[in-house]
Amino acid sequence: MSELLTINGLTKRFGGLAAVNAVSFSVAKGEVVGLLGPNGSGKTTVMNMISGHLPPTSGTIALGNETISGLLPNRIALKGVSRTFQLVRGLPSLTVAENVIAALAFGRRRLWGDTARLEALSRLDEVGLAHRANQLAQQLTYIDQKRMELARALALEPELLLLDEWLAGLNPTELRTGIELIDTIRKRGVTILMVEHVMDAIRALCSRCVVMNAGRKIADGPTAEALADREVITAYLGDAHA
Amino acid sequence: MSRALLSVFVFALVVAVLAYVPFIAGSYGITLGIGMLGYVTLATAWALFSGPTRYVSLATVAFFGIGAYTVAVFSENMAYPLLLAVAGAIGLAVALVVGLATLRLAGVYFVIFTFGLAELIRQLVTWYEVNVTGTLGRYIFLPVTPEGIYWQLLALATTAFLISWGIGRSRIGLALKVIGDDEVVASHCGIDIARVKLALFAVSAVLITLVGAIQAPRWTYVEPTIAFNPTVSFLTLIMALLGGANRLTGPLLGAVPLFMLFEWLSANFPNHYSIILGLVFIAIVFVLPRGVLAFVEENWRRWRKSGVKNLPAVAE
Ligand SMILES: Nc1ncnc2c1ncn2[C@@H]1O[C@H](COP(=O)(O)OP(=O)(O)OP(=O)(O)O)[C@@H](O)[C@H]1O
Ligand SMILES: [Mg+2]
Numbered sequence: 001m002s003e004l005l006t007i008n009g010l011t012k013r014f015g016g017l018a019a020v021n022a023v024s025f026s027v028a029k030g031e032v033v034g035l036l037g038p039n040g041s042g043k044t045t046v047m048n049m050i051s052g053h054l055p056p057t058s059g060t061i062a063l064g065n066e067t068i069s070g071l072l073p074n075r076i077a078l079k080g081v082s083r084t085f086q087l088v089r090g091l092p093s094l095t096v097a098e099n100v101i102a103a104l105a106f107g108r109r110r111l112w113g114d115t116a117r118l119e120a121l122s123r124l125d126e127v128g129l130a131h132r133a134n135q136l137a138q139q140l141t142y143i144d145q146k147r148m149e150l151a152r153a154l155a156l157e158p159e160l161l162l163l164d165e166w167l168a169g170l171n172p173t174e175l176r177t178g179i180e181l182i183d184t185i186r187k188r189g190v191t192i193l194m195v196e197h198v199m200d201a202i203r204a205l206c207s208r209c210v211v212m213n214a215g216r217k218i219a220d221g222p223t224a225e226a227l228a229d230r231e232v233i234t235a236y237l238g239d240a241h242a
Numbered sequence: 243m244s245r246a247l248l249s250v251f252v253f254a255l256v257v258a259v260l261a262y263v264p265f266i267a268g269s270y271g272i273t274l275g276i277g278m279l280g281y282v283t284l285a286t287a288w289a290l291f292s293g294p295t296r297y298v299s300l301a302t303v304a305f306f307g308i309g310a311y312t313v314a315v316f317s318e319n320m321a322y323p324l325l326l327a328v329a330g331a332i333g334l335a336v337a338l339v340v341g342l343a344t345l346r347l348a349g350v351y352f353v354i355f356t357f358g359l360a361e362l363i364r365q366l367v368t369w370y371e372v373n374v375t376g377t378l379g380r381y382i383f384l385p386v387t388p389e390g391i392y393w394q395l396l397a398l399a400t401t402a403f404l405i406s407w408g409i410g411r412s413r414i415g416l417a418l419k420v421i422g423d424d425e426v427v428a429s430h431c432g433i434d435i436a437r438v439k440l441a442l443f444a445v446s447a448v449l450i451t452l453v454g455a456i457q458a459p460r461w462t463y464v465e466p467t468i469a470f471n472p473t474v475s476f477l478t479l480i481m482a483l484l485g486g487a488n489r490l491t492g493p494l495l496g497a498v499p500l501f502m503l504f505e506w507l508s509a510n511f512p513n514h515y516s517i518i519l520g521l522v523f524i525a526i527v528f529v530l531p532r533g534v535l536a537f538v539e540e541n542w543r544r545w546r547k548s549g550v551k552n553l554p555a556v557a558e
Binding site (some may be wrong): 051106 | 416419426554
């Protein structure tokens with residue numbers, strides 16, 4: 001399998017804090033990889049560096065053969081990386097459809113007008129939100145905003161999709177739908193790196209997991225093995241019972 | 243659809259009526275019209291960039307002066323339309339250079355820089371005229387009638403208005419809305435924020451330059467202190483802010499009454515004009531203490547929100 005994402009020695013410092021410390025891993029084309037770790041271990045910071053939201057302090061990120069670390073988010077988006085945010089970021093004063101059109105209009109296909117509108121509707125339909133297309137984004141419930149954000153991310157036609165706790169806060173029924181949705185996206189050939197705390201989802205979706213603790217990578221392997229790792233168990237239990 | 247048709251009709255009617263004004267107005271009326279159309283264009287062009295980006299620019303007179311001075315310098319060696327084209331091109335070139343260098347500055351740094359820019363250009367022109375040309379002032383003799391200037395400004399104001407309207411409906415307009423809501427999301431959607439801002443700054447600057455170029459023949463005699471008078475920047479700013487920089491007709495609504503007020507003040511209190519002007523500035527800012535732009539914007543948002551759904555009003 002060829003590698004789509006290759007991360008090498010990735011480090012991010014905030015003042016004295018090394019939020020991400022010399023992390024290296026890779027994700028092959030078509031894989032769904034879980035990025036796990038206790039709160040504050042640096043998962044979101046890794047996502048932020050991949051999408052270009054934060055520049056790395058050191059280390060490199062490559063998409064295929066191209067180095068993308070150091071590029072601005074808009075350049076990285078056009079190279080085929082899109083994401084959702086842990087704290088959902090809708091565009092509140094735009095309609096739900098316009099939220100998706102934003103990604104279509106400036107993304108790789110540069111759609112506009114009726115074509116963009118139709119495409120936005122079919123993207124929204126995919127996440128079960130087509131009936132809300134003309135509402136303002138700020139009127140959506142939290143869960144629906146998450147759906148909208150995913151539709152927007154998919155509208156960029158990503159090769160690599162970054163999901164930061166996209167399944168958090170869903171009830172059991174919604175969770176099942178959510179897992180199925182991610183699985184459909186995977187089947188379409190989209191490579192996914194997902195930060196997740198919901199174990200059922202991780203077991204159902206991720207063939208492999210990378211586990212972080214305090215900015216460092218502590219495990220990397222097939223999901224069952226990674227979750228059974230001693231260090232991983234200590235990190236999680238220590239955190240969960242603190 | 244019928245509402246859109248109605249606005250098009252009203253717009254066309256207003257332009258037609260304004261175009262007819264020189265046939266019935268006296269020379270004072272035309273002079274007044276020229277001043278008013280000039281400021282309407284300046285305020286609309288200013289708001290085109292500063293409204294959505296919230297970058298408060300005091301560089302208006304830098305571009306206005308560049309336009310006027312270009313006409314003054316080349317008026318004897320060029321055909322008139324070419325003169326305007328050259329002025330616009332110089333304005334564009336300066337805007338691109340300045341924009342590339344400064345659009346990463348945020349907030350008050352940008353304000354100070356743009357104010358400094360206008361002063362810098364004035365000093366450069368003065369230095370050049372004194373040391374290279376050997377004279378400070380220049381005469382402009384062009385066969386342009388006041389009516390001609392009036393109609394040109396009307397055409398420019400209409401163009402500025404249409405550009406502003408068109409942007410609201412275009413891809414770049416959507417980009418601006420997205421940027422206004424969340425710059426992080428904007429860049430993650432593939433929007434090149436710096437480029438959008440630069441494009442807008444350039445369009446705005448060219449329009450402002452053309453106002454200066456078209457109005458220049460009215461002066462007959464120019465020198466740097468006339469062409470680069472910082473009051474132009476402040477007036478434009480306060481007009482656009484008063485009316486609301488985020489609405490299509492906002493700058494227009496601010497420019498017309500304030501221009502009339504300042505005209506009246508300078509006619510009736512010529513000696514105390516600057517003092518009263520300062521007091522009016524302060525009064526506007528004092529009445530709207532949290533900044534005129536913020537106030538207008540907030541009310542605009544609230545009004546728009548309550549039009550859709552009754553949200554609890556933000557506590558004052
Ligand atoms: N912009 C920032 N400035 C300063 N410190 C930051 C910043 N972003 C993250 N941090 C710090 O970096 C560390 C890692 O944060 P990060 O958000 O990456 O963790 P996480 O693994 O995503 O945690 P969670 O599971 O709670 O989302 C934390 O200590 C956090 O406080
Ligand atoms: Mg996180």
